[in-house]
Amino acid sequence: MEHAGTCEACGETTSLQASPLPFDSEEMPRIIEHMRSHTWPPENSHFADVCLEGPKQLxxxxxxxxxxxxxxxxxxxxxxxxxxxxxxxxxxxSAIRRLPNELLEKIFRMCSPLSARKMSDTDSPMQEADRLAKRYLFELTKVCSRWHGIVMNTPTLWSWVVVNPSLWLEPLHIEPPNKWDGHLRLLERSLEKSGACPLVVDFSVESIFSGAERALQMLMDQAGRWKRAYLRAPLDCFRNLGQLPMLELLHLSDDSSGDSDLYVFEAAPRLRHFEFRGLASRVPRVPWSQLESFLHWHVPMDPGELSSSLQLMHNLPNKGKFILDVDLDELEPPFALHPISSDLSALAMLLTACFDTVDLKGILQSIFEALTTPKLHTLELHRNWDAPAIPFWPHDAFAGFVERSSLGKSLTCFEIHIRITEGELLQCLAMFPLLETLVISDCTKESESVLVTDTLLGRLTIKAEADATTPPLIPALHFFSVSSILRFSDEVYWEFLLSRLESGKAAEKPFQARLYWLEPTERTFSAEMSSRIVALVRERRLQFDMGRDPDEPRRPE
The missing domain is CATH 1.20.5 (Single alpha-helices involved in coiled-coils or other helix-helix interfaces)
Structure with a gap:
C-alpha cells in the first residue's frame, strides 16, 4: 500500500517512499570481491532479498x-x-509594423538576392526557373497578409526582368515541345505585375530557338518601358524593336562579324550610357550626340581592331567619356596605330593581362603614341583585378602624349592602377599643375613599384616657404585616394593632410581623403592619430574613409 511522503531533495509530496532495502556503498567492494572468487554468499545474507524486492522498488x-x-x-x-x-x-x-509600405518596398528591393538580378556563368536551369518565378518575393508573402499585399501589388518589385532562355533547353540543347511554356507564363506574370513602371531588362541567349524568340518578343512588346537594357544576343534579333522613350542605359553584346546597319536604337531620346561588346564594325547606330559615356567591352584584339575601336571616340560629344576594355594578351607589339585626335573630355582604359611574357609596356606605348586629346580633363588607367599580370608604364610615350595634347593645361583628374615606379609617378604629377583628383594604388610589393611612401606624401605636402626646398606637387589637389600596402608613417600622412586643410582650396569645401589597404596588409592609426582625424571630420574640414579596398576581389576563405 502506497503512503504519501516528502521528497528529501525538493520537499514536494510524493507517493514514493524510501526503499526499505539496505544499501551500503561501503559494501560494494566486498560484493565485487565475492564476484572475483568462487565463494557462495551465506544463506542468511540479505543479498537474496535484494534480488527479490529490488525490481519492485525500481x-x-x-x-x-x-x-x-x-x-x-x-x-x-x-x-x-x-x-x-x-x-x-x-x-x-513591433517597430517594423509602423514602417510605411513605401519603405518596406524599398527594403524588399534592397534585400533581393544578387542571383535574382544578375546572371552568372554557373546558373543552373533550376536557378533560372526560380528567378523567373520571383521565388524570393513569394517567400516574403508568407510572413503576413500585409507583406503579401505589398509584394503582389507593388509593380516596382516585379520590374527587374532577367531571362536566359539558353537554360530552358535540355542538356543536349534539344527543343522538346512545350518545354518552355511554363517559363513563358512566369515571364508574362512578371511583366503583368510590373504594371506601367520602368523596366530593367537583362536578356541573354547563345542561339535563337522558338522559345527564346517568344520570350524576346514579349520583352520587345514592352520596349516603351525599358529604362536599362542588357541584351546579349545577335543584333539582328532586334530589327523589329519599337521606340525606346525611357531607355537611359543600353548594353549590347554581339559575337557576329561584318558591318551592322541596325538603326532601331536611334529612337532613344533619354539614352545617356552605351556599352558594347564585339567588333567595332558591329556597333549599331545610336544617338551619339546625347551620350555621356561609351564603353567598348572586351575588344577582340588585333592592331586593326584596336585602331577601329579607338576611332569610335570621334562619335562621342566633347563632354562624353570613352571607356575601352583592352585584352593585352591578344596583341603582339611593336605595331603602329592610325593617329587619333579627339576633343573628348574623359578617357578610361581597363587593361586585362594574364601573361607577363607579353610586351605589355609596348602595347600601351603604341596607344599613347597614337592619341592626341587636347581637351582631356579625366584620365583613368585601371587594371583587371581578375587577371594576374599588371601592365607596365610606358613613361616616354606617355610624356610625349601629355606634351602633344597639352594636358598640363586641361587635366584635373588622374587615376592610375598599373605598374609604375615612384620616380615616374612623381614626374607625371609634375606635368599636371591643375590636378584636383588623384587616385593611385600599389600594384605590387616590389620596392620599385610601391608608390604610397613617405617620399610621395612629402612631395604632396604643402610647406611654408621658409621650409620648402622644392615646390609641392599638384597644389590644387582636393581629392586623394590610395589603395596601399601601407609603407608610410602616420606622422608624414598627418602632415600631408594638415597642409592640404590649411591651403586656400580647403577653405571652400572639406578636403576628401580615402585610405584603403590591400590584402594581406591591414593597419589602423595610433589612438592619437585617429582622434586627430575624427576631430577634423567633426569640424567638417575633412571627409575621410579608411578600410579594405572595396574593388579588390575577396580571397576565398
Whole structure:
C-alpha cells in the first residue's frame, strides 16, 4: 500500500517512499570481491532479498519518474504556448509594423538576392526557373497578409526582368515541345505585375530557338518601358524593336562579324550610357550626340581592331567619356596605330593581362603614341583585378602624349592602377599643375613599384616657404585616394593632410581623403592619430574613409 511522503531533495509530496532495502556503498567492494572468487554468499545474507524486492522498488522509481516527466512535459507545453502568445502580443508593437509600405518596398528591393538580378556563368536551369518565378518575393508573402499585399501589388518589385532562355533547353540543347511554356507564363506574370513602371531588362541567349524568340518578343512588346537594357544576343534579333522613350542605359553584346546597319536604337531620346561588346564594325547606330559615356567591352584584339575601336571616340560629344576594355594578351607589339585626335573630355582604359611574357609596356606605348586629346580633363588607367599580370608604364610615350595634347593645361583628374615606379609617378604629377583628383594604388610589393611612401606624401605636402626646398606637387589637389600596402608613417600622412586643410582650396569645401589597404596588409592609426582625424571630420574640414579596398576581389576563405 502506497503512503504519501516528502521528497528529501525538493520537499514536494510524493507517493514514493524510501526503499526499505539496505544499501551500503561501503559494501560494494566486498560484493565485487565475492564476484572475483568462487565463494557462495551465506544463506542468511540479505543479498537474496535484494534480488527479490529490488525490481519492485525500481519499478516504483520508474513510475514516479514517468509521472514527474509528464508534469515537466505539461509545463513545457504551457510555457511554449504562453511564449508564443507573449511574442504575438509584442509583435503588435513591433517597430517594423509602423514602417510605411513605401519603405518596406524599398527594403524588399534592397534585400533581393544578387542571383535574382544578375546572371552568372554557373546558373543552373533550376536557378533560372526560380528567378523567373520571383521565388524570393513569394517567400516574403508568407510572413503576413500585409507583406503579401505589398509584394503582389507593388509593380516596382516585379520590374527587374532577367531571362536566359539558353537554360530552358535540355542538356543536349534539344527543343522538346512545350518545354518552355511554363517559363513563358512566369515571364508574362512578371511583366503583368510590373504594371506601367520602368523596366530593367537583362536578356541573354547563345542561339535563337522558338522559345527564346517568344520570350524576346514579349520583352520587345514592352520596349516603351525599358529604362536599362542588357541584351546579349545577335543584333539582328532586334530589327523589329519599337521606340525606346525611357531607355537611359543600353548594353549590347554581339559575337557576329561584318558591318551592322541596325538603326532601331536611334529612337532613344533619354539614352545617356552605351556599352558594347564585339567588333567595332558591329556597333549599331545610336544617338551619339546625347551620350555621356561609351564603353567598348572586351575588344577582340588585333592592331586593326584596336585602331577601329579607338576611332569610335570621334562619335562621342566633347563632354562624353570613352571607356575601352583592352585584352593585352591578344596583341603582339611593336605595331603602329592610325593617329587619333579627339576633343573628348574623359578617357578610361581597363587593361586585362594574364601573361607577363607579353610586351605589355609596348602595347600601351603604341596607344599613347597614337592619341592626341587636347581637351582631356579625366584620365583613368585601371587594371583587371581578375587577371594576374599588371601592365607596365610606358613613361616616354606617355610624356610625349601629355606634351602633344597639352594636358598640363586641361587635366584635373588622374587615376592610375598599373605598374609604375615612384620616380615616374612623381614626374607625371609634375606635368599636371591643375590636378584636383588623384587616385593611385600599389600594384605590387616590389620596392620599385610601391608608390604610397613617405617620399610621395612629402612631395604632396604643402610647406611654408621658409621650409620648402622644392615646390609641392599638384597644389590644387582636393581629392586623394590610395589603395596601399601601407609603407608610410602616420606622422608624414598627418602632415600631408594638415597642409592640404590649411591651403586656400580647403577653405571652400572639406578636403576628401580615402585610405584603403590591400590584402594581406591591414593597419589602423595610433589612438592619437585617429582622434586627430575624427576631430577634423567633426569640424567638417575633412571627409575621410579608411578600410579594405572595396574593388579588390575577396580571397576565398
Amino acid at each position: 519499478a516504483q522509481y520508474d513510475a514516479e519518474i514517468d509521472q514527474l516527466q509528464r508534469k515537466v512535459d505539461s509545463l513545457k507545453e504551457k510555457r511554449q504556448h504562453l511564449g508564443t502568445y507573449v511574442d504575438a502580443c509584442r509583435s503588435l508593437f
